[in-house]
Amino acid sequence: MSELFVTNILGSSAAIPTSLRHTSAQLLQHHNRYFLLDCAEGSQMQLRRYGHPLMKIDHIFISHMHGDHYLGLPGLLFTFHLLGRDKELHVYSPPGMEEIIELQYRISQLRPSFEIRYHELLDGRQIIYSDDRLRVETLAMDHRIPTYGFLFKEQPAPRKIKKSSIRKYKIPIHQMGDIKAGKDYTDADGKVIPNAAITLDPPPPRSYAFCSDTAYTEQFLPQVRGVDLLYHEATFTHDKAVIAREKAHSTAREAATLASKAGAKELLIGHFSARYKELDALLEEAAAIFPRSKLAREGESHVIG
Amino acid sequence: MSELFVTNILGSSAAIPTSLRHTSAQLLQHHNRYFLLDCAEGSQMQLRRYGHPLMKIDHIFISHMHGDHYLGLPGLLFTFHLLGRDKELHVYSPPGMEEIIELQYRISQLRPSFEIRYHELLDGRQIIYSDDRLRVETLAMDHRIPTYGFLFKEQPAPRKIKKSSIRKYKIPIHQMGDIKAGKDYTDADGKVIPNAAITLDPPPPRSYAFCSDTAYTEQFLPQVRGVDLLYHEATFTHDKAVIAREKAHSTAREAATLASKAGAKELLIGHFSARYKELDALLEEAAAIFPRSKLAREGESHVIG
Numbered sequence: 346m347s348e349l350f351v352t353n354i355l356g357s358s359a360a361i362p363t364s365l366r367h368t369s370a371q372l373l374q375h376h377n378r379y380f381l382l383d384c385a386e387g388s389q390m391q392l393r394r395y396g397h398p399l400m401k402i403d404h405i406f407i408s409h410m411h412g413d414h415y416l417g418l419p420g421l422l423f424t425f426h427l428l429g430r431d432k433e434l435h436v437y438s439p440p441g442m443e444e445i446i447e448l449q450y451r452i453s454q455l456r457p458s459f460e461i462r463y464h465e466l467l468d469g470r471q472i473i474y475s476d477d478r479l480r481v482e483t484l485a486m487d488h489r490i491p492t493y494g495f496l497f498k499e500q501p502a503p504r505k506i507k508k509s510s511i512r513k514y515k516i517p518i519h520q521m522g523d524i525k526a527g528k529d530y531t532d533a534d535g536k537v538i539p540n541a542a543i544t545l546d547p548p549p550p551r552s553y554a555f556c557s558d559t560a561y562t563e564q565f566l567p568q569v570r571g572v573d574l575l576y577h578e579a580t581f582t583h584d585k586a587v588i589a590r591e592k593a594h595s596t597a598r599e600a601a602t603l604a605s606k607a608g609a610k611e612l613l614i615g616h617f618s619a620r621y622k623e624l625d626a627l628l629e630e631a632a633a634i635f636p637r638s639k640l641a642r643e644g645e646s647h648v649i650g
Numbered sequence: 651m652s653e654l655f656v657t658n659i660l661g662s663s664a665a666i667p668t669s670l671r672h673t674s675a676q677l678l679q680h681h682n683r684y685f686l687l688d689c690a691e692g693s694q695m696q697l698r699r700y701g702h703p704l705m706k707i708d709h710i711f712i713s714h715m716h717g718d719h720y721l722g723l724p725g726l727l728f729t730f731h732l733l734g735r736d737k738e739l740h741v742y743s744p745p746g747m748e749e750i751i752e753l754q755y756r757i758s759q760l761r762p763s764f765e766i767r768y769h770e771l772l773d774g775r776q777i778i779y780s781d782d783r784l785r786v787e788t789l790a791m792d793h794r795i796p797t798y799g800f801l802f803k804e805q806p807a808p809r810k811i812k813k814s815s816i817r818k819y820k821i822p823i824h825q826m827g828d829i830k831a832g833k834d835y836t837d838a839d840g841k842v843i844p845n846a847a848i849t850l851d852p853p854p855p856r857s858y859a860f861c862s863d864t865a866y867t868e869q870f871l872p873q874v875r876g877v878d879l880l881y882h883e884a885t886f887t888h889d890k891a892v893i894a895r896e897k898a899h900s901t902a903r904e905a906a907t908l909a910s911k912a913g914a915k916e917l918l919i920g921h922f923s924a925r926y927k928e929l930d931a932l933l934e935e936a937a938a939i940f941p942r943s944k945l946a947r948e949g950e951s952h953v954i955g
Contacts, residue, residue, distance in 0.1 A: 361729050362695050386725040387692050390667050410757045412728040416721075420691040423717040424666050441757035448753055452715045452746035454795050490759050 348376035348478075350499070350551050350649040352576070355391035357615035357641040359558075359580045359594070360413050362387065367643055368413040369557060369616060371576070372397050373497060375479050381405040381421075382495060382555050388417035389424050395644060400430060404474060406481070407438035408557055409492035415442065419449055426457045433460040437473055439491040440465050466493045470568065475500075484568055486559035488593045494556040496568055502547035510543035551650030554609075557616050560590060561599040566607050573650040575609040576641065578616035582626050585618075597627040601634035610650075615641030653681040653783075655804070655856050655954040657881070660696035662920035662946040664863075664885045664899070665718050667692065672948055673718040674862060674921060676881070677702050678802060680784050686710040686726075687800060687860050693722035694729050700949060705735060709779060711786070712743035713862055714797035720747065724754055731762045738765040742778055744796040745770050771798045775873065780805075789873055791864035793898045799861040801873055807852035815848035856955030859914075862921050865895060866904040874912045878955040881946065882908060884919035887931050902932040906939035915955075920946030 351374050356367030368385035372392065379401045381388070392399050399421075407415045415438070425434065436442055443463040450456060464473060466483055468491070474481035477500065484494030503525035510516065514532055516524065524530055530538045554569045557578040569575060580594035589596050597614055604612035612635050617624060624640050631638035639647065656679050661672030673690035677697065684706045686693070697704050704726075712720045720743065730739065741747055748768040755761060769778060771788055773796070779786035782805065789799030808830035815821065819837055821829065829835055835843045859874045862883040874880060885899035894901050900908075902919055909917035917940050922929060929945050936943035944952065 360732050362698075362725075364695075364698050367695075386722065387695060390669075390672075390692060393667075393669050411760075412724055412754065412758060416725045416728075417691065419717055420667075420721045423721075427665050445750075445753060445757065448750060449717065452750065453717060455716075 347548055347551070347650070350375050350553070351646050352382075352553060352555075352574070352613075352649065353395065353397065353646045354615070354641045354643045355388055355395070356385050356643055357617060358413075359578075359616045359618050360411075361619045362413075363619045365622065366617065366619075367391055368416075369408075370417065371555070371641075372402070373553065373555075375497070375499075377401075378476070378479070379403070380481075380497070383408055383414045383557070384417040384421060385413050386416040386420075389421045391643065392421075400425070400428060402434075403432060404435045405437070406495050406555075407436065407442060408486070408494065408555070409488060409490055410439055410441045411490065411558070414558075418442070419446060422446065422457060422461070423455075425459065426455070430457075430459045433462055435462045435464060435474075437464040437466060439493065466491070482568065484554060484556060484565035485562070486556060487562040487564070488558045488560065492558055494554060494559070494565055496552060496554045496565075496572070498552040499550035501550055504540070504544040504547055506544050510538075514538055514543065516543070553649045556603075558594060560593040561595050561603070563603070563606065566603065569607045569609065572607060572609045574611045574613055574647060575604050575607060576613045576615060577603060579614035579627055579631060580616050580618050582621075582630055597630040598634060601631040601638055604631075604635045604638070609635075610637065611647075612638040613641050613647055614638060652853055652856070652955070655680050655858070656951050657687075657858060657860075657879070657918075657954065658700065658702065658951045659920070659946045659948045660693055660700070661690050661948055662922060663718075664883075664921045664923050666924045667718075668924045670927065671922065671924075672696055673721075674713075675722065676860070676946075677707070678858065678860075680802070680804075682706075683781070683784070684708070685786075685802070688713055688719045688862070689722040689726060690718050691721040691725075694726045696948065697726075705730070705733060707739075708737060709740045710742070711778075711800050711860075712741065712747060713791070713799065713860070714793060714795055715744055715746045716795065716863070719863075723747070724751060727751065727762060727766070728760075730764065731760070735762075735764045738767055740767045740769060740779075742769040742771060744798065771796070787873065789859060789861060789870035790867070791861060792867035792869070793863045793865065797863055799859060799864070799870055801857060801859045801870075801877070803857040804855035806855055809845070809849040809852055811849050815843075819843055819848065821848070858954045861908075863899060865898040866900050866908070868908070868911065871908065871912050874914065876913050876915070878915045879918055879952060880909050880912060880914040880916070881918045881920060883921035884932055884936060885921050885923050887926075887935055890923075902935040902943075903939060906936040906943055909936075909940045909943070914940075915942065916952075917943045918946050918952055919943060 358366035660675035663671035
């Protein structure tokens with residue numbers, strides 16, 4: 346059984362929180378690791394409201410320095426401090442976050458109980474995070490200020506050795522690591538058994554792309570080919586395409602077009618303008634082009650892959 | 651009938667927002683003027699939730715530069731901008747707010763659609779706001795960083811001329827202003843009628859004092875003698891008096907003692923530590939010393955005077 350890989354929507358409103366929706370934030374969970382994607386005002390309350398494990402978040406990714414994507418960060422950090430956090434915290438963002446946070450620590454005459462490691466995002470495709478299970482790379486967005494999408498991709502899993510082969514060839518435990526990594530097996534008599542004969546393909550790596558905020562751009566498509574779940578902003582319906590372009594946002598139709606071109610398995614749209622009380626029109630517009638479209642509604646979770 | 655004078659509680663949690671309570675903010679309404687007292691994370695959502703007229707707020711008072719008292723301000727300003735505000739906005743706070751806000755405007759490459767006038771609070775009793783109906787003066791608090799309470803006091807109302815006197819002495823309209831201001835009346839024959847004989851005392855000016863955060867201090871008592879409603883922080887019950895002192899906060903018993911010494915008409919306690927799920931113990935402790943004690947529960951409104 347594959348490990349849990351799911352994104353939990355904490356907010357999907359553009360610019361202004363409404364009485365129905367909070368602004369941008371998602372909690373991405375991969376197995377036992379938690380990643381916060383954007384951290385708008387109220388994110389810490391949303392995390393608490395939905396019972397997420399606040400203190401397990403060690404990595405926070407901020408797409409860009411507009412308030413509706415980061416204004417919840419100072420409060421979340423303050424809460425981490427008050428809850429006695431001592432693990433270091435990694436914050437990935439365009440330049441400016443360290444200055445904003447550190448100024449507030451200086452003025453409030455507080456020091457956090459834990460270390461904050463600031464990682465400034467730079468143009469060009471960067472791998473900004475990597476562990477044994479997962480890596481994260483930046484995606485080029487096209488917005489009014491420097492903005493980055495994030496592609497979360499599982500590391501290739503080891504090959505699986507067939508149980509029947511272990512018995513048949515009496516494969517010793519100390520050689521299994523090499524075989525899982527793709528090597529052929531040489532038995533006690535010197536006979537070489539090709540790797541393909543004794544192993545199975547692992548499940549393909551799953552991936553999640555988070556693309557917000559951005560005007561329509563195809564720059565990032567080569568990186569997200571075949572992505573399992575593409576989250577793409579869809580601030581407006583296409584009748585507002587002129588406003589969308591002016592503000593460097595996308596329409597639902599554009600998000601769906603990109604999902605289609607990327608060969609994504611599913612599309613999740615969000616970052617809805619406060620003008621839309623009901624979201625049906627946005628979903629219908631996307632689904633007309635890309636049937637496997639879904640709405641990012643807060644409190645809902647979407648399994649990846 | 652006197653004009654509406656009421657404080658609306660938007661949040662009364664200390665330090666950390668809980669699933670039950672937001673952090674510090676109140677909307678004070680006097681007739682048709684709206685004053686925001688503290689502006690914690692989520693204040694703009696709380697204003698919206700309770701149907702308050704966001705755009706009528708022209709004056710925001712921040713008690714001190716701890717995050718749980720001001721972190722909602724950048725988001726509220728951003729929302730004002732997006733809603734097209736053009737009226738200037740006044741922000742009163744200890745030093746540092748302008749730097750924090752302006753840094754974020756610079757980094758987000760946004761300029762607000764309206765002018766922000768920053769007023770830095772300084773030590774010593776200051777009258778920081780005054781109009782024809784109301785004035786606001788600072789109160790010295792005793793906290794870990796510079797912190798100010800705020801006393802909102804109605805301007806003395808004009809005296810009321812008795813209707814019977816107007817008829818009896820045939821007082822002309824053009825003299826009524828002077829008489830209301832306290833002057834005696836000289837009639838057409840040169841006869842002087844003493845002011846006291848023809849006027850009634852106006853209703854006494856009503857007042858509201860907002861005191862948070864602070865350790866127990868009596869410094870501000872002379873300014874709030876007889877105040878109609880004293881809001882005072884009561885972060886802890888008195889069994890936590892040692893922690894309260896360490897953190898420069900007050901207990902419910904201390905808040906009640908101050909209300910009693912001030913001769914306040916009513917006490918409103920708030921800024922409750924997240925450790926208290928139920929607030930009964932805090933209220934009981936205060937009421938044992940000062941019976942007219944009330945809890946600041948969010949969503950509730952308290953009429954002043």
